Amino acid sequence: MKCSSVAPCGLICDLCYAFQRPKNRCEGCNSSGNKTSYCGKCRIKQCPEKADEYELCNKCAKYPCRIIKNLDKRYSLKYGESAIANLDLIKEKGIRAFIRDRKEEWKCPHCTTLLCVHRTVCQNCGRSRDIGRG
Ligand SMILES: [Zn+2]
Numbered sequence: 085m086k087c088s089s090v091a092p093c094g095l096i097c098d099l100c101y102a103f104q105r106p107k108n109r110c111e112g113c114n115s116s117g118n119k120t121s122y123c124g125k126c127r128i129k130q131c132p133e134k135a136d137e138y139e140l141c142n143k144c145a146k147y148p149c150r151i152i153k154n155l156d157k158r159y160s161l162k163y164g165e166s167a168i169a170n171l172d173l174i175k176e177k178g179i180r181a182f183i184r185d186r187k188e189e190w191k192c193p194h195c196t197t198l199l200c201v202h203r204t205v206c207q208n209c210g211r212s213r214d215i216g217r218g
Pocket of ligand 1: 192193194195196197206207208209210211
């Protein structure tokens with residue numbers, strides 16, 4: 085997990101099943117390599133309000149806009165991960181500290197493998213994750 089793993093919306097690519105899968109792997113929002121079709125046409129990534137495509141949404145004058153609020157709601161309900169909470173944490177403590185903390189938080193407590201936001205269990209040891217929706 086690196087600082088460049090944080091997509092403009094505040095979600096962390098390393099935690100995504102498409103980033104973690106071995107086949108047809110997505111290389112992440114900020115990469116120029118392979119992406120899922122969904123992320124390839126993301127409105128947040130291509131948002132004209134941003135200075136460039138990498139800029140985080142929390143720097144925008146319109147933050148939090150309707151698009152990010154919708155994404156946040158969907159992710160919070162479905163996966164227990166909030167884009168807006170992430171962006172607010174980054175604003176508050178800086179992206180390096182944010183990444184350091186999230187790395188620890190998303191480690192499987194049983195085997196230390198990085199967990200996935202889209203899965204309820206650890207892909208390595210199969211035990212259920214106790215963060216997010218748990
Ligand atoms: Zn595990």
